[in-house]
Amino acid sequence: MKYLYPVALSLLLATTVHAQAPDSPRPASARPVVQLTQESTVIDAGGGPLPYPVWRQMLAVGEYKIQPAPGSSAAQPVFQVVARTPEEKAAYLAKLPPPKESPFFTNGQSIAAFKMRDMNGRKYDSKDLAGKIVVLNFWFIGCPPCRAEIPDLNKLVQQNAKRDDVVFLAVALDEHNAIEKFTKDHPYEYALVPGGRYIAERYGIRSYPTNLVVDREGKVVFHAQSHPNISAFLQKAIDDVK
Incomplete structure (x- = not known):
């Protein structure tokens, strides 16, 4: 039997990140947009590579955020996972929509005896x-x-x-x-x-x-x-x- 689990980070795969070469500043409206996908190059705070399942899990509970890595460019985008400050985490969690209800129960139903x-x-x-x-x-x-x-x-x-x-x-x-x-x-x-x-x-x-x-x-x-x-x-x- 194959078990399924929801991925709270599915929205990340549709997230767009503004990438900009550090030596060529541009107005925000002119910055190229780079899409974050499962195939994106992602590194940790020390510069080590992170496979998709690892960085996805790191981001799952709001402890970390993802941003363009130093030296990243539109031609060669690299993303870095870094720890959020307590204040950043609190602000991030406060903005999240509530979780979707599961399809297996309804509010008000009497749960079967166990x-x-x-x-x-x-x-x-x-x-x-x-x-x-x-x-x-x-x-x-x-x-x-x-x-x-x-x-x-x-x-x-x-x-x-x-x-x-x-x-x-x-x-x-x-x-x-x-x-x-x-x-x-x-x-x-x-x-x-x-x-x-x-x-x-x-x-x-x-x-x-x-x-x-x-x-x-x-x-x-x-x-x-x-x-x-x-x-x-x-x-x-x-x-x-x-």
């Missing part, structure tokens, strides 16, 4: 979770957008650490051993549910990551897929539940 067991053997039964807010993430290790959002999802857990009415569950397609190996280098603070393929299939999920928030009555109040500012929208959904 029973899960996490990596530590703890059981989660939707009946026992009545009265709590449940935040679900469906993901798998081989999905770049899934991995890219983990640091922000960890911050989301930390922001709600003092609340005992919010439960975070990450349902992975991968099995226990693979997740255990992966999280040694990539900590994930959600309760991790291995072997969750059957759960994802029950809900008809076919692209990843898929995130949703379920209210105290078991109804979906938010559902979306990959987005550079997904944690902010998840937090808002949590806060809006009475």
